[in-house]
Amino acid sequence: MEIENQIWLGDSLELMKQIPDKSIDLIMTDIPYLYLEKKPSPKSCLYGAVMKTRVELEQTEIDKGIDIKWLDEACRVMKKINMYIWMSKFQIPEYLNYFVQKKASYEFILWLKPDAMPLHNCKYNSDKEYCLYFRKEAYCQPKDNYSAATYYIRNKNSQDKADLGHPTPKPVDITKILIENSTHEGDLVLDPFVGSGTTCVAAHQLKRKYLGIEKNEQFYKIAVDRMEYEKKVLELF
Secondary structure (H helix, E strand, C coil): CCCCCEEEECCHHHHHHHCCCCCECEEEEECCCECCCCCCCCCCCCHHHHHHHHHHHHHCCCCECCCCCHHHHHHHHECCCEEEEEECCCCHHHHHHHHHHCCCEEEEEEEECCCCCCCCCCCCCCCEEEEEEEECCCCCCCCCCCCCCCEEECCCCHHHHHHHCCCCCCCHHHHHHHHHHHCCCCCEEEECCCCCCHHHHHHHHCCCEEEEEECCHHHHHHHHHHHHHHHHHHHCC
16 A cells, blocks of 8 residues: 555554554654543533533544554554654553653653633643653754744644544644654654544645544545645645
8 A cells, every 4th residue: 555645544553554664754643532531510610611522522432542552563663763642641651651661762742721621620720732752762853942842832722623623633833843853854754543634734734745544434534635625725835
């Protein structure tokens, strides 16, 4: 199968087996989150908003996490460990343990949301999203202090969710910064859980090659249509 500038429909755990060894320069992905937050009380003023989010995640089946075995295939297809993974806080210990055993370096990158929903259930606000970067050695260096930051402040991207029809899209600008920091032009970027296609869009805009995999047919179509539109727009400039 062609692996450059493609989006495949199917299960990542199976389709990744068709990717040749050491053919991928970077993995940038947003894995299905393990969502274990307690439900707020029905009497809470936040009940409606919180439950709306839970229903969106449950309906798209991205609230149960993913078998960590996918990392074995990920490490096989990468030229060397070089990957960014967005995940829930509940998944961090398992992923850290996996890569620490492989003696990989790691970095925490945060998307901070100043307009996050107020706290409930006597806990701190859910005002951040976590991205872990794992690498075996330095690959590319950030071009300036801003792109070397380990946190980025952005409001919730509610409009992106509405426009793309996906409950958890990541900002294109942050995705572009991370890809640019860790690849060269012409490199191949893989997203095994491509969702609405943000990684592919960012890679294409940076003149990188991309390969996305998505098993949800609705999201797959969104990602394919989005990339077709992206290519047409770039042709105009």
